[in-house]
Amino acid sequence: MSDEVKDAVKKRYGSIAALVQSGSSSASCCGGGSECGDRDPITRDLYDPAQAGAIPGAALAASMGCGNPTALLELRPGETVLDLGSGGGIDVLLSAQRVGPSGKVFGLDMTTEMLELARRNQREAGATNVDFLLGSIEAIPLPDESVDVVISNCVINLSTDKARTLAEAFRVLRPGGRFAVSDVVLRRELTGSAKASMELWTGCIAGALIEGEYRDALKLAGFVDVSIEPTRVFDKADSAKLAADAGGCCGSTEADALDGAVMSAFIRATKP
16 A cells, blocks of 8 residues: 555645645645645644744645644754655745754655745745755655754654654664654544545545554654654544545544544654
8 A cells, every 4th residue: 555655645745736836825735625725623823923924925835734843843053954744845944044054954855846846935035054855754865863853744644654764764863863743643543444545644644653653663763752742632623624625535433533533743752
């Protein structure tokens, strides 16, 4: 199923990037339907007006995150940051402002359309300390121990090889480096039909790890000081919209089963 999921993810987010490039201001969603005009419960209200005003509008329009790692993370001037699955570049550009001209921020994405959009946003923002890379989060095209911080926003749940992804994040971090990502996390196991839904896979739900699994996977990769902080738990109304936006993947029983099972969280860990 891994190739099928990867192809579906590339197709979905490539089409979103194309919509934004065409001038649509309402193209983004993580769990939303094909038009994504009404932000779903996962992606809404993540950036405050000051942050939104500090980056190009197209970067915000293409934002498909489930949190705001730049608001919950201390970044220092001169640090090197890597954003896994950087999309239209919103978190890269916000991070670049904080690490300053002596710092560096890499954005990694596998979707060429998103990279084209991100580079356009970079030029508009005048960010000279940014480099966008084409590649997979399971095979990061950077040397060992080359970054101080790894961030990500609702992307690791999309990987079909999360152990490899976390091992790669560990590899590129310097000793003492920080892993600080926003991601969708499950509070309990999903039903079979929900887990099998391709729409919920590409919508950031079906591939998410249960909280305990996420902790164990980070520790297995070598990380210490692991913490998972819920930032939003999705209630029955949210879950009904997620199920509807997934194209009717589930019956009413399965939709009810999503109630309280899904949360956005901020995940922190450190490389010893």
